[in-house]
Amino acid sequence: METTFIKEELLFRQLETAFENVVLEIARKEAVLVYAPKELVAPILLYAKEKLGYKSFSHLSCVDWIENDEFELVYILWSPETKINLFVKTRIERENPIMENTDTIWRQINTYQREIREMFGVEFPGFIGEKEFILEDWEEIPPMRRDFDTLDYVSETFDERPGREDKQDVRERIANRSGEEIPDFAKKYSRE
Amino acid sequence: MYNDNNAQTIVEYIKNFTRKNSLFMLAYGTGCGAIELPATLTSRYDAERLGVRGAATPRQADLLLITGYLSTKTLKRVIRVYEQMQDPKYVIGFGSCTINGGMYWDSYNTIKMLDKYIPVDVYINGCMPRPESVIAGFKELQRLISEGKADGATKYKENLDWYRENQKKVLKNWPLVEYNW
Ligand code: SF4
Numbered sequence: 001m002e003t004t005f006i007k008e009e010l011l012f013r014q015l016e017t018a019f020e021n022v023v024l025e026i027a028r029k030e031a032v033l034v035y036a037p038k039e040l041v042a043p044i045l046l047y048a049k050e051k052l053g054y055k056s057f058s059h060l061s062c063v064d065w066i067e068n069d070e071f072e073l074v075y076i077l078w079s080p081e082t083k084i085n086l087f088v089k090t091r092i093e094r095e096n097p098i099m100e101n102t103d104t105i106w107r108q109i110n111t112y113q114r115e116i117r118e119m120f121g122v123e124f125p126g127f128i129g130e131k132e133f134i135l136e137d138w139e140e141i142p143p144m145r146r147d148f149d150t151l152d153y154v155s156e157t158f159d160e161r162p163g164r165e166d167k168q169d170v171r172e173r174i175a176n177r178s179g180e181e182i183p184d185f186a187k188k189y190s191r192e
Numbered sequence: 193m194y195n196d197n198n199a200q201t202i203v204e205y206i207k208n209f210t211r212k213n214s215l216f217m218l219a220y221g222t223g224c225g226a227i228e229l230p231a232t233l234t235s236r237y238d239a240e241r242l243g244v245r246g247a248a249t250p251r252q253a254d255l256l257l258i259t260g261y262l263s264t265k266t267l268k269r270v271i272r273v274y275e276q277m278q279d280p281k282y283v284i285g286f287g288s289c290t291i292n293g294g295m296y297w298d299s300y301n302t303i304k305m306l307d308k309y310i311p312v313d314v315y316i317n318g319c320m321p322r323p324e325s326v327i328a329g330f331k332e333l334q335r336l337i338s339e340g341k342a343d344g345a346t347k348y349k350e351n352l353d354w355y356r357e358n359q360k361k362v363l364k365n366w367p368l369v370e371y372n373w
Contacts, residue, residue: 003310055361062284134302136265143300151302161292 007082011052018047025089030066031085038090038099045075045105048086054079057105060112062120064146069094071122075102092122101127118146194361196247204340211254211280212337213243215330218243218253218277220270223260224356225320244330250276255333260320261289261302265360269308271359274310275369281345282337284329285312288319297318308358311344 008026015024015034020046023035036044048054054077063072068091074161075088092099095119099120101124103110115130121142132138213231219229223288233238233246247253250273262270274283285306288294306312313336316329336342352371359368 034273094335134265136268137363139364140300146299151298153300154298154304157300158293159308160297164297 005029011082011084011086014052015044018051019044026171027087032084032089033087033089035089036091041073041075041090042102044088045077045102048077048088049105051085052079052085053081055127056080057074057108058085060109060116062116062122062144064094064120064144065091066094066146071120071121072114086102093180097122099124101125103127114156118142121145128150208338209318212334215243215255215282216247216253217255217257218247218250218273219257219259220273221259222262222266223287223289224269225260225289228320228323228326229257229259232326236324239327239328239330241301242327242330242334248275250280253277254281256281256283256372257286258283258290258306259286260264261287261294261296261299262306264303265301265302267336267359267364268363269304271310271368275371279345280342282313282342283310283344284333285315286326286329287321288317290316291317301364309355309362311347311355313342313344 005026011032012024012026015022015032019036019040021037022040025033025035027033034044034163044125056078057075058078059074061074061076063074065072070091071094072089072091075086077086077149079086083113092101097120099122101113103124104112110127113124114133117124117129118133118135118138119142135143140153143150143153171182171186174180213367220228221229228259231237233244239245244255251257254277256270256277258270270277274281283306285291289296289302290306290312293299293302296302298305303309314329318325321329333342356368
């Protein structure tokens with residue numbers, strides 16, 4: 001049976017007529033994507049909330065596209081009536097990233113913005129939230145950025161207990177010791 | 193007639209015997225391992241038959257259980273908690289994360305060796321340890337106590353400088369209390 005996207009099409013048309021300059025896509029059943037420039041994000045969120053019945057804000061996340069020198073912010077909304085997830089995506093530049101503060105539309109965005117400010121260093125001018133969220137006295141570059149080298153930082157800051165540098169595959173040894181057979185399907189995951 | 197040495201031994205023996213059979217435990221549920229504790233403490237595995245039970249506050253507890261990975265943010269609180277506990281006090285490190293970082297070995301925000309920051313008497317390995325191994329860990333601790341070998345608190349007092357140095361290495365800009373024991 002062919003899937004039909006009737007309610008998704010409807011949402012598509014509504015957004016298409018309301019906004020120019022946005023790229024729309026029906027990703028799959030009950031998921032509609034909006035690629036918008038960053039000035040249009042707040043209007044789209046407001047429009048979705050006031051006109052399209054998007055009562056609930058699910059998530060705001062950030063993706064580091066280091067190859068394109070951009071951050072992508074993804075706002076995920078959820079409508080309990082139509083049961084369609086609306087993804088609003090926008091790209092901002094990676095150097096000096098600034099995004100409009102939208103926590104006046106949904107208050108819970110505040111928490112996500114705090115997290116993203118800490119983990120990616122994206123600034124949201126004018127929004128009120130404690131500077132520190134999860135990390136305390138963090139002095140490096142924001143840790144979720146892809147150019148932050150976790151391993152380097154770890155080997156500088158913490159000491160490793162000796163004995164796991166070689167990262168041996170000890171399954172065989174353990175199996176031999178207790179006289180077990182390693183099943184065939186498990187052998188293909190062997191590191192050797 | 194009166195042998196002072198023997199009397200001392202007997203007193204020590206009684207002290208250790210009573211200590212080992214009433215361990216009040218403060219389970220500091222830092223990581224995922226904490227989920228095994230309800231099972232350990234309730235009717236199926238019933239740790240209370242070994243005299244292990246929960247304590248409400250650090251000051252009433254003898255045993256601190258660090259159940260899993262410890263972020264540097266939590267480490268600050270754990271150090272406070274440990275220092276608030278009264279002597280005699282014991283620490284059990286629970287799960288591979290406390291031993292060598294476990295699967296968080298390359299995480300920027302969790303410590304890798306718990307015994308560099310507070311003295312650990314017993315480690316229980318496993319990710320996560322089953323209630324059986326937790327109980328084995330309790331038994332091991334009881335053995336150490338009855339032999340008088342669980343002396344983490346003394347170690348901490350004697351080597352406070354070393355512990356402080358390690359703690360300060362990861363806890364920058366955080367006031368750690370100075371003691372004059
Ligand atoms: S040892 Fe395993 S179960 Fe325990 S805290 Fe670490 S990852 Fe979680």
